[in-house]
Amino acid sequence: MDLKLKLRPSFFFYFLIYIFLLQKADLGSAFNPKCISTERKALLTFKQSLTDPSGRLSSWSGPDCCNWRGVLCDDRTSHVIKIDLRNPNQTLKIFEYHDDHKEGSLGGKIHPSLTRLKFLSYLDLSSNDFNFTEIPEFIGQIVTLRYLNLSFSSFSGEVPVSLGNLSKLETLDLNAQSFIDNDEAPTSFTLRASNVGWLSGLSSSLTYLNMGYVSLSGISETCLQDFSRLSNLKELYLFNCELKNLPLSLPSSANLKLLEVLDMSQNSFSSPIPNWIFDLTSLRKLFFQFANLKGSIPSGFKNLKLLETLDLSNNLELTGEIPALFGDLPQLKYLDLSVNYFEGQIHRFLEAFSKNKGNILVYLNLNHNHLNGTLPESLGTLRNLQILDLSLNSFTGSIPSSVGNMVSLKKLDLSYNSMDGEIDSSLGKLEELVDLNLMANRWEGVLLKPHFVKLRSLKSFLLTTEPNRSLVINLPSTWVPPFRLEKINIENCQMGPLFPMWLQVQNKLNSVTLRNNGIADKLPNSWLSGIASDVTELILANNRIKGTLPQNLVFPKLNTIDLSSNNIEGPFPLWTTTAVDIYLHQNNFSGPLPLNIDVLMPRVRRLYLFDNTFIGEIPSSLCEATRLNILDIRNNRFSGSFPKCWHESSELYYIDASENNISGEIPESLCDLPDLTLLHLNQNAFEGNIPKLYPNCVHIEHIDFSGNNLNGKIPTEIFDSSFLRILNLSRNSIEGSIPQVNWKFGHLETLDLSRNRLSGAIPQSLVAMSFLQTLNLSYNKLEGRIPKNLKFKDPSIYIGNELLCGKPLPKKC
Ligand SMILES: *[C@@H]1O[C@H](CO)[C@@H](O)[C@H](O)[C@H]1NC(C)=O
Ligand SMILES: *[C@@H]1O[C@H](CO)[C@@H](O)[C@H](O)[C@H]1NC(C)=O
Ligand SMILES: *[C@@H]1O[C@H](CO)[C@@H](O)[C@H](O)[C@H]1NC(C)=O
Ligand SMILES: *[C@@H]1O[C@H](CO)[C@@H](O)[C@H](O)[C@H]1NC(C)=O
Ligand SMILES: *[C@@H]1O[C@H](CO)[C@@H](O)[C@H](O)[C@H]1NC(C)=O
Ligand SMILES: *[C@@H]1O[C@H](CO)[C@@H](O)[C@H](O)[C@H]1NC(C)=O
Ligand SMILES: *[C@@H]1O[C@H](CO)[C@@H](O)[C@H](O)[C@H]1NC(C)=O
Ligand SMILES: *[C@@H]1O[C@H](CO)[C@@H](O)[C@H](O)[C@H]1NC(C)=O
Ligand SMILES: *[C@@H]1O[C@H](CO)[C@@H](O)[C@H](O)[C@H]1NC(C)=O
Ligand SMILES: *[C@@H]1O[C@H](CO)[C@@H](O)[C@H](O)[C@H]1NC(C)=O
Numbered sequence: 022m023d024l025k026l027k028l029r030p031s032f033f034f035y036f037l038i039y040i041f042l043l044q045k046a047d048l049g050s051a052f053n054p055k056c057i058s059t060e061r062k063a064l065l066t067f068k069q070s071l072t073d074p075s076g077r078l079s080s081w082s083g084p085d086c087c088n089w090r091g092v093l094c095d096d097r098t099s100h101v102i103k104i105d106l107r108n109p110n111q112t113l114k115i116f117e118y119h120d121d122h123k124e125g126s127l128g129g130k131i132h133p134s135l136t137r138l139k140f141l142s143y144l145d146l147s148s149n150d151f152n153f154t155e156i157p158e159f160i161g162q163i164v165t166l167r168y169l170n171l172s173f174s175s176f177s178g179e180v181p182v183s184l185g186n187l188s189k190l191e192t193l194d195l196n197a198q199s200f201i202d203n204d205e206a207p208t209s210f211t212l213r214a215s216n217v218g219w220l221s222g223l224s225s226s227l228t229y230l231n232m233g234y235v236s237l238s239g240i241s242e243t244c245l246q247d248f249s250r251l252s253n254l255k256e257l258y259l260f261n262c263e264l265k266n267l268p269l270s271l272p273s274s275a276n277l278k279l280l281e282v283l284d285m286s287q288n289s290f291s292s293p294i295p296n297w298i299f300d301l302t303s304l305r306k307l308f309f310q311f312a313n314l315k316g317s318i319p320s321g322f323k324n325l326k327l328l329e330t331l332d333l334s335n336n337l338e339l340t341g342e343i344p345a346l347f348g349d350l351p352q353l354k355y356l357d358l359s360v361n362y363f364e365g366q367i368h369r370f371l372e373a374f375s376k377n378k379g380n381i382l383v384y385l386n387l388n389h390n391h392l393n394g395t396l397p398e399s400l401g402t403l404r405n406l407q408i409l410d411l412s413l414n415s416f417t418g419s420i421p422s423s424v425g426n427m428v429s430l431k432k433l434d435l436s437y438n439s440m441d442g443e444i445d446s447s448l449g450k451l452e453e454l455v456d457l458n459l460m461a462n463r464w465e466g467v468l469l470k471p472h473f474v475k476l477r478s479l480k481s482f483l484l485t486t487e488p489n490r491s492l493v494i495n496l497p498s499t500w501v502p503p504f505r506l507e508k509i510n511i512e513n514c515q516m517g518p519l520f521p522m523w524l525q526v527q528n529k530l531n532s533v534t535l536r537n538n539g540i541a542d543k544l545p546n547s548w549l550s551g552i553a554s555d556v557t558e559l560i561l562a563n564n565r566i567k568g569t570l571p572q573n574l575v576f577p578k579l580n581t582i583d584l585s586s587n588n589i590e591g592p593f594p595l596w597t598t599t600a601v602d603i604y605l606h607q608n609n610f611s612g613p614l615p616l617n618i619d620v621l622m623p624r625v626r627r628l629y630l631f632d633n634t635f636i637g638e639i640p641s642s643l644c645e646a647t648r649l650n651i652l653d654i655r656n657n658r659f660s661g662s663f664p665k666c667w668h669e670s671s672e673l674y675y676i677d678a679s680e681n682n683i684s685g686e687i688p689e690s691l692c693d694l695p696d697l698t699l700l701h702l703n704q705n706a707f708e709g710n711i712p713k714l715y716p717n718c719v720h721i722e723h724i725d726f727s728g729n730n731l732n733g734k735i736p737t738e739i740f741d742s743s744f745l746r747i748l749n750l751s752r753n754s755i756e757g758s759i760p761q762v763n764w765k766f767g768h769l770e771t772l773d774l775s776r777n778r779l780s781g782a783i784p785q786s787l788v789a790m791s792f793l794q795t796l797n798l799s800y801n802k803l804e805g806r807i808p809k810n811l812k813f814k815d816p817s818i819y820i821g822n823e824l825l826c827g828k829p830l831p832k833k834c
Contacts, residue, residue, distance in 0.1 A: 055085060055087070055099055056084065056085045056086035056087045056088075056094065056099065056101075057099055057100060057101075059137065060086065060100065060101045060137065060138055061084075061086040062134075062137075063134040063135065063137040063138055064081065064086050064089070064092065064101070064134075064138075065081070066132050066134035067131070067132045067134050067135055068081050069132070070129055070130040070131070070132040071127050071128065071129040071130070071131075071132075072127065072128040072129035073127055074126070075125050075126075077090070077091075077106070077108075077109075077125065077127065078090070078091075078106075078127075086101065087099065087101070091104060091105045091106050092104060093105070093143075095140065098140070100138075100139070100140035101138050101140065101141060102140050102141060102142050102143065103141070103142065103143035103144075104135075104138075104141065104143065104144050104145070105143065105145045106127060106145060106146050106149070107145045107146070107147045107148055107149075107170070108125045108126055108127070108147070108148035108149050109125060110125035110148075126148070126149045126150040127146070127149040127150070128149060128150045128151055128152055129151075130154070131146070131151070131157050131160075133157070133159045135159070135160075135163060136159050136162045136163055138163070139165065140165055141163055141165055141166060142165050142166055142167045142168065142189075143166070143167065143168040144160075144163070144166060144168065144169050144170070145168070145169075145170040146170065146171055146174055147170040147171060147172045147173050147174055147194065148172070148173045148174060149173075149174045149175075150174065150175050151174050151175050151176055152175060153175055153176070153177040153211055154176065154177065154178075155176065155177060155178035155179070155181075156171060156176045156178070156180060156181055156195075156212075157181070158181045158183045159183070160181070160183065160184065160187075161181060161182075161183025161184050161185070161186040161187060162183070162186070163187070164186055164187060164188065164189065165189065166187050166189065166190055167189050167190060167191045167192070167226075168190075168191065168192045169184075169187070169190060169192065169193050169194070170192070170194040171194065171195055172194045172195060172196035172197070172198070172231065173196060173198055173199065175199050175211070176197065176211065176212055177211035177212055178211075178212065178213070179213060179214065179215065180195060180212060180213070180214040180232075180235065182216065182218070182219040183219075184219055184222075184223075185218075185219025185220065185221065185222030185223065186222060187222070187223060188222055188223065188225075188226060189226050190223050190226055190227055191226055191227060191228050191229065192227075192228065192229040193223070193227060193229065193230050193231070194229070194231045195212065195231060195232050195235055196231045196232070196233040196234060196235075196258065197211060197212040197232075197233065197234035197235050198233065198234045199211070212234070212235045212236070213235060213236035213237070213238075213239060214232065214235055214236070214237055214239075214240065215239035215240055216239075216240060217237070217240060217244060217247045217248070218247060220247045220248065220250070220251060221247065221250060223251065224250050224251050224252060224253075225252060225253060226253065227251050227253060227254055228253050228254060228255045228256070228279075229254075229255065229256045230248070230251065230254060230256070230257050230258065231256075231258040232258065232259055232262060233258045233259070233260045233261055233262070233284070234260070234261050234262070235262055236262060236263045237259070237262040237263060237264055238262075238263035238264075238265070242266045242268070243268070244264075245267075245268055245271065246271065246272055246274070246275070248277075249271050249272070249274070249275035249276065249277055250274060250275070250276060251276075251277070252276040252277075252278075252279070253279060254277060254279060254280055255279055255280060255281045255282065255303075256280075256281060256282040257277075257280060257282065257283050257284070258282070258284040259284065259285050259288070260284045260285065260286045260287045260288070260308065261286070261287035261288065262288060263288065263289075264285070264288040264289075264290065265288070265289060265290065265291075266290070266292075267285075267288075267290040267292045267295055268295065268297070269292070269293075269295045269296065269297075270295070270296065270297055271297040271300075275297070275300075277300075277301055278301075278302070278303060279303055280301050280303055280304060281303050281304060281305045281306065281327075282304075282305060282306040282307075283298075283301065283304060283306070283307050283308070284306075284307075284308040285308065285309055285312060286308045286309055286310045286311055286312055286332065287310070287311045287312065288312050288313075289312070289313045290312050290313050290314060291313050291315065292313075292314065292315065293314065293315055293316035293319075294309070294314055294316065294318065294319055294333075296319060296321055298321065298325075299319070299321030299322065299324045299325065300324075301325070302324055302325065302326070302327070303327060304325050304327060304328055305327050305328060305329045305330065305352070306328075306329060306330040306331075307325070307328065307330065307331050307332070308330075308332045309332065309333050309336070310332045310333065310334040310335050310336070310357065311334075311335045311336070312336055313336060313337075313338070314333065314336040314338070314339055315336070315338045315339065315340075316338075316339065316340065316341075317339070317340055317341030317342075318333075318339065318341065318343070318344050320344065320346060322344075322346055322347070322350070323346045323349060323350070325350065326350065326351065326352070327352055328350050328352060328353055329352045329353060329354045329355065330354065330355040330356075331347075331353070331355070331356050331357070332355070332357040333357065333358050333361070334357040334358060334359040334360050334361070334386065335359065335360040335361075336360075336361050337360060337361060337362065338361070338362055339358070339361040339362060339363065340361070340362040340363060340364065341363065341364070341365075342363065342364065342365040342366075342369070342370075343358060343363050343365075343367060343370045343387070343392075344369075344370065345369045345370050345372065345373035346373070347370065347373065347374075348370065348371070348372070348373020348374040348375075348376065348377050348380065349373055349377060351377070351379065351380075351381075352381070353380070353381070353382055354381055354382060354383045354384065355382075355383060355384040356382065356384065356385050356386070357384070357386045358386065358387055358390070359386040359387060359388040359389050359390070359410065360388065360389040360390075361389075361390055362390065362391055363387070363390040363391065363392060364390070364391040364392065364393070365392065365393065365394070366392070366393060366394030366395075367387070367392055367394070367396075367397070368394065368397045368399070371397050371399040371400055371402075371403075372397070372399050374399065374402055374403060375399040375402035378402070380402070380403065380405070381405050382403055382405060382406055383405055383406060383407050383408070383429075384406070384407065384408045385403070385406060385408065385409050385410070386408065386410040387410065387411050387414065388410045388411065388412045388413050388414070388434070389412070389413040389414075390413075390414055391414065391415060392411070392414040392415065392416060393414065393415040393416060393417065394416065394417065394418075395416065395417055395418030395419075395421075396411070396416060396418065396420065396421050396435075397421065398421045398422070398423045399423070400421055400423055400424060400427065401421065401422075401423025401424060401425070401426035401427060402423075402426070403427055404426060404427060404428055404429060405429050406427055406429055406430060407429050407430060407431045407432070407453075408430075408431060408432045409427070409430060409432065409433050409434070410432070410434040411434065411435055411438070412434045412435060412436040412437050412438065412458065413436070413437045413438075414437075414438050415438060415439055416435070416438040416439065416440055417438070417439050417440060417441055417442075418440060418441070418442045419440065419442025419443045419444070419445060420435070420440070420442075420443070420444050420445045420448060421445065422445045422446075422447045423447070424445060424447055424448055424451075425445070425447025425448065425449075425450040425451065426447075427451065428450075428451070428452070428453070429453060430451050430453060430454050431453050431454060431455045431456065431478070432454075432455060432456040432457075432458075433448075433451075433454060433456070433457050433458070434456070434458040435458065435459055435462065436458045436459065436460040436461050436462070436483065437460065437461045437462075438461075438462050439462065439463060440459075440462040440463065440464060441462070441463040441464070441465070441490075442464070442465070442466070443464070443465065443466035444459065444464055444466060444468060444472065446468075446469065446471035446472045448472055448476075449470075449471045449472045449473050449474045449475055449476060450474075450475050451475070451476060452475050452476070452477055452478060453478055454476055454478055454479055455478050455479060455480050455481065456479075456480065456481045457476075457479060457481065457482050457483070457484075458481070458483045459483060459484045459485075460483045460484065460485045460510065460512075461485055462485075462486060463486060463487050463490055464484070464486040464490060464492045465486070465490045465491050465492055466491075466492060466493075467492075467493045467494075467495055468492070468493065468494045468495065468496075469495055469496065470496055470497060470500055473496070473502050473503075473504070473523075474503075475503065476502070476503060476504050477503035477504060478504070479504035479506060480504070480505075480506060480507045480508065481506065481507060481508040481509075482504075482506055482508070482509050482510075482511075483508070483509075483510040483511075484510070484511050484512075484514065485510065485511070485512035485513055485514075486512075486513050486514060487513060488513045488537060490513070491515070492513070492514045492515065493514065493515045493516075494511070494514050494515065494516040494521070494538075496521060496522075496523045498519070498521075498522045499522065500522070500523060501523070501526050502523045502526070505527060505528070505529045506527050506529065506530055507529055507530060507531050507532070508530070508531065508532040509524075509527070509530060509532070509533055509534065509535070510532070510534040510535075511534070511535050511536075511538055512534065512535075512536045512537055512538070513536070513537050513538070514538050515538065515539045516535075516538045516539065516540065517538060517539035517540040517541050517542065517564065517565070518539060518540065518541035518542060518565070519540075519541075519542045520540055520542040520543070520544065520545055520548075520566075524548070525545050525547075525548045527548075527552075528548070528551040528552060529552075529555070530552045530555070530556060531552075531555045531556055531557050531558075531578070532556070532557055532558045533552070533556060533558060533559050533560065533561070534558060534560040535560070535561050535564070536560060536561070536562050536563050536564075537562070537563040537564065538564060539564065539565070540561070540564040540565065540566055541564065541565035541566070541567065541588075542566065542567070542568075543566070543567060543568035544561070544566055544568070544570065544571075546571045549570075549571060549574065550571065550574055553574045553575060553576050554575070554576075554577060554578070555578060556576065556578065556579060557578050557579060557580050557581075558579075558580060558581045559576075559579060559581070559582045559583070559584075560581060560582075560583040561583065561584055561587070562583045562584065562585045562586050562587070562604065563585070563586045563587075564586075564587050565587060565588055566584070566587040566588065566589055567587070567588045567589065567590070568589065568590070568591075569589070569590055569591025569592070570584075570589060570591065570594040571594075572592075572594060572595045572596075573595055573596070574594070574596045574597075575596070575597045575598075576596055576597070576598040576599065576600065577598075577599060578599065579598045579599055579600040580599070580600060580601050580602065581600060581601065581602040581604075582598065582600045582602070582603055582604065582605075583602070583604040584604065584605055584608065585604040585605060585606045585607050585608070585629065586606070586607040586608075587607075587608050588608065588609055589605075589608040589609065589610060590608070590609040590610065590611065591610065591611065591612070592610065592611065592612040592613075593605075593610055593612065593613075593614055593615060593635065595615055595621065596621065597621050597622075598621065598622055599623070599624050600622060600624065600625060601624050601625065601626045601627070601648075602625075602626065602627045603622065603625055603627065603628050603629065604627075604629045605629065605630055605633070606629040606630055606631045606632050606633065606653070607631070607632045607633075608632075608633055609633065609634060610630070610633040610634065610635060611633070611634045611635065611636065612635065612636060612637075613635065613636055613637030613638070613640075614630075614635060614637065614639070614640050615640070616640045616642055617640075617642055618640055618642055618643060618646065619642040619643065619645040619646040620642070622646065623646070623648075624648055625646055625648065625649055626648050626649060626650045626651070626672075627649075627650060627651040628646075628649060628651065628652050628653070628654075629651070629653045630653065630654045630657065631653045631654060631655040631656050631657070631677070632655070632656045632657075633656075633657050634657060634658055635654070635657040635658065635659060636657070636658045636659065636660065637659065637660065637661065638659065638660065638661035638662070639654065639659055639661075639663060639664055639678070639683070640664070641664040641665070641666050643664060644664055644666035644667050644668060644671065646671075647670050647671050647672065648672060649671065649672065649673050650672050650673060650674055650675065651673075651674070651675040652673060652675065652676050652677070652678075653675070653677045654677070654678050654681070655677045655678065655679045655680050655681075655701070656679070656680040656681075657680075657681055658681060658682060659678065659681040659682065659683055660681070660682040660683060660684065660706075661683065661684065661685075662683065662684060662685030662686075662688075663678065663683050663685065663687065663688055663702070663707075664688070665688040665690050666690065667688070667690045667691055667693050667694050668690070668693050668694075669693050669694075669695055671693075671694050672696055673694050673696065673697060674694075674696040674697055674698045674699065674720075675698065675699045676691075676697070676699065676700050676701065676702075677699070677701040678701065678702055678705070679701040679702060679703040679704050679705070679725065680703070680704045680705075681704075681705050682705060682706055683702070683705040683706060683707065684705070684706040684707065684708065685707065685708070685709075686707065686708065686709040686710070686712070687702060687707050687709070687711070687712045687726065687731075688712070689712045689713065689714070691712070691714070692712075692714050695720075696720060697720060697721055698720045698721055698722045698723065698744075699721070699722065699723040700721055700723065700724050700725070701723070701724075701725040702725065702726055702729070703725040703726060703727040703728045703729070703749065704727070704728040704729075705728070705729055706729065706730060707726065707729035707730065707731060708729065708730040708731065708732070709731065709732070709733070710731065710732065710733035710734075710736075711726065711731055711733060711734075711735060711736055711739070711750065711755070712736075713736045713738055713739075714736075714738075714739060720742075720744050721742065721744065721745060722744050722745060722746045722747065723746065723747045724739075724745065724747065724748050724749070725747070725749040726749065726750055726753065727749040727750060727751040727752050727753070727773065728751070728752040728753075729752075729753055730753065730754060731750070731753040731754065731755060732753070732754040732755060732756060733755065733756065733757075734755070734756060734757035735750070735755060735757065735759070735760055735774075735779075737760040737762055740760060740762045740767055740769070741762075742767075743767060743768055744768065745767065745768065745769055746768055746769060746770045746771070746792075747769075747770060747771040748769060748771065748772050748773070749771070749773040750773065750774055750777065751773045751774060751775040751776050751777070751797065752775070752776045752777075753776075753777055754777065754778055755774070755777040755778060755779060756777075756778045756779065756780070757779065757780065757781075758779065758780060758781030758782070758784075759774065759779060759781065759783060759784055759787075759798075759803075760784070761784045761786060762784075762786065763786065763789075767790060767792070768792050769790060769792060769793055770792050770793060770794050770795065771793075771794065771795040771796075772793060772795070772796050772797070773795070773796075773797045774797065774798055774801065775797040775798060775799040775800050775801070775818075775821075776799070776800040776801075776821075777800075777801050778801060778802055779798070779801040779802060779803060780801070780802040780803065780804070781803065781804065781805075782803065782804060782805035782806075783798065783803055783805070783807060783808055783811070783825075784808075785808045787808065787811060788808050788810045788811055788812075796813050796818055797818045798818055798819055798822065799817060799818055799819060799820050799821045799822070800820070800821030800822070801821070801822050802822065802823075802824070803819075803822040803824070803825050804822070804824030804825060805824070805825065805826070805834075806826055806827040806834045807819060807825060807826070807827040807828065807829075807830065809827070809828075813829075814828075814829045815829070816829045816830055816831075
């Protein structure tokens with residue numbers, strides 16, 4: 022009863038509000054602001070001088086300009102108060118070129134009719150493309166403006182001083198970064214300000230100023246004074262402004278007490294961190310990365326009690342210890358000191374955070390410094406930390422067990438240190454961890470199930486140790502881990518001999534590197550076919566993987582496949598793959614190569630098949646694999662003749678087919694390969710003449726035809742190339758004399774003609790070969806005196822020529 026009485030009045034109350042709202046809606050439409058016709062005309066004139074390829078201003082035609090897209094009128098007075106023509110398709114991927122952005126861009130001329138909008142307080146023309154025209158001077162006449170955004174719009178020239186007349190302006194964004202691709206954009210800075218005295222006109226209104234990428238190189242050394250008098254300023258962005266002088270103090274007139282954000286990054290100051298920064302006690306964010314700052318971190322930072330973000334990265338020369346004072350800054354969330362020269366230990370620094378129990382640090386990047394010592398247990402007090410990057414330092418020891426308390430951690434990077442202890446199992450508690458990089462250290466010990474047990478978010482797991490350390494990964498064969506990895510890189514660990522079960526259930530992998538981990542098992546077919554569609558890297562080299570490979574898989578995204586140095590047998594895998602690098606060498610593959618190898622592997626650049634037992638002919642379809650650079654099929658059992666179909670569009674520069682059983686003539690079409698520099702066909706069964714490789718094959722630097730059945734004479738043209746450095750024709754049946762040519766121009770370093778049937782005298786002109794370091798003429802039928810000035814004194818290079826005489830041989834002439 023009592024309850025009802027209470028309810029009723031409130032019901033009526035809400036009903037009344039409902040009625041009121043209905044009426045309000047009616048009234049609203051009745052009093053819809055009607056556009057003022059002079060302003061409508063001004064807007065139309067403004068529109069007409071713009072270019073608008075994507076039709077963004079197509080709504081700018083009806084009578085009521087207050088309904089036009091991007092136009093806002095005052096409810097009461099109907100005056101246009103806001104124009105927002107920011108390109109909606111802005112992508113902040115500044116270094117990429119996006120057609121989408123260009124599509125949505127307005128361009129052309131900004132018409133002075135804008136000055137007729139006497140109540141305009143907000144103008145946003147950002148992210149458009151004004152094709153490097155100047156910012157119009159008359160913008161300074163729209164004195165009602167409070168917000169002006171001309172950023173990312175490809176303006177150039179001098180920033181007009183007339184902006185100093187905008188005495189109500191609160192926000193000025195002139196950020197001159199450009200979306201336009203580099204071919205079109207002028208290479209130097211496009212927008213510049215050689216004088217910023219006009220800022221004084223804005224000194225009591227401006228709260229936000231962005232002049233990023235505006236060249237200030239022309240302004241005087243005291244320019245910062247002009248900025249420092251903006252007494253209401255909360256955010257100041259002067260990144261990449263070609264500033265060179267950072268004053269060590271500011272004048273007493275400086276008044277930046279309200280400044281919350283200061284970005285002076287990407288300038289080249291060559292100076293220490295100045296002390297006036299520490300008077301800016303309202304600072305929340307300070308950016309000084311890539312600023313060429315030097316020296317150590319001043320204690321003054323302790324004054325900046327509100328500091329949330331500090332980026333001093335990439336100054337290279339900031340040095341000294343990382344001070345403990347950061348631990349006392351109660352608001353600090355983001356600290357980036359990476360790529361500097363900080364040294365010593367981080368114990369005291371972290372200790373300070375552990376005393377400050379309420380620390381809210383989220384991001385800590387100390388990568389690429391000279392820090393050393395062990396990682397202290399106090400690390401565990403960073404309970405809010407999400408990103409921790411300590412890579413590329415000289416830390417030693419093991420991972421402290423307190424790491425398990427860093428419950429917010431998403432990314433942990435300890436790579437490229439000298440950590441030589443164990444990896445603590447408390448790591449396995451980090452449920453949020455996505456990215457774990459433990460590469461390039463000297464880990465040892467055993468990783469067991471607890472190390473991984475709760476890592477349900479893990480996507481990337483990188484772990485390498487040195488080959489002479491013992492790091493074992495030993496997980497129960499029936500255990501299904503809670504993570505599905507996308508990237509795995511484990512090297513020099515012991516995770517065999519069986520192909521681990523926990524790995525077999527990883528079916529989302531796109532990058533796999535498992536090198537030298539003692540896996541002595543077959544590759545599980547279901548695993549391989551499961552990841553085939555997404556995998557880009559498949560590197561399983563230096564294990565003892567055995568068995569045959571499944572056939573007919575399709576790898577549509579593969580770049581690199583490396584199965585080298587295993588015990589894989591059976592035929593060449595008939596895989597259709599986009600791989601560029603294919604390493605199958607040092608296995609026990611057998612059988613012939615597929616005839617359509619160019620179709621199966623249309624993008625292959627490097628094909629390494631050496632040290633296997635492939636048989637049959639080398640398929641001539643390799644001539645059509647026009648991207649092929651390197652073909653190494655040495656030490657197999659290929660036979661038959663060598664393909665003759667080589668042609669100009671091939672990029673082959675390295676052919677090693679030595680140690681096979683290839684017969685027939687060496688095809689002269691090899692010289693149609695424009696880039697060929699190395700040709701090793703030694704230890705085969707080639708016969709016939711030495712091909713006349715020159716003058717076509719001008720780039721061959723290394724020729725090895727030794728150990729074949731070649732006969733006939735040495736073609737003199739072979740020495741015409743100034744590129745030839747190594748020529749080995751030994752162990753053939755070559756006849757005739759050593760050609761008398763002008764050796765002076767050659768760069769031959771090694772010439773081996775031993776074990777042939779060469780006759781006649783050693784030509785005197787050989788003396789002129791200044792680059793020659795190795796010569797062997799032994800076991801031929803050469804005769805006469807060894808030229809006196811020939812520098813080679815080892816008799817073994819002349820022996821076996823019975824009619825040869827003179828030093829260094831004992832036989833006198
Ligand atoms: C913005 O880009 C999308 C495609 O990403 C396109 O459909 C749309 O038309 C673009 N808008 C403008 C205004 O150009
Ligand atoms: C100015 O416009 C750009 C994008 O066009 C935007 O990212 C930026 O935040 C704007 N500046 C201000 C101060 O609103
Ligand atoms: C941009 O300006 C250049 C001259 O500075 C001109 O050649 C070019 O046609 C202009 N591009 C557009 C799209 O207006
Ligand atoms: C600022 O406005 C005044 C008064 O309208 C004018 O005389 C002066 O030329 C303007 N200054 C600039 C730099 O445009
Ligand atoms: C750590 O670095 C400091 C400063 O470079 C050096 O003096 C110290 O010897 C190093 N300690 C070790 C154990 O390498
Ligand atoms: C272990 O191997 C690394 C290189 O991988 C080498 O620098 C180090 O000296 C080796 N240590 C021992 C004890 O052999
Ligand atoms: C290589 O495979 C052949 C059979 O194709 C086999 O006879 C030989 O033992 C294998 N060699 C090795 C080292 O596994
Ligand atoms: C080399 O090939 C020839 C046929 O071209 C064959 O008769 C011979 O047995 C092969 N030699 C070896 C060692 O395989
Ligand atoms: C030339 O090739 C043979 C093998 O066919 C090799 O024994 C010899 O060392 C090579 N000569 C030089 C100078 O490398
Ligand atoms: C020259 O060749 C012969 C026969 O191949 C070899 O025995 C001798 O060691 C070679 N001399 C040098 C210096 O390599």
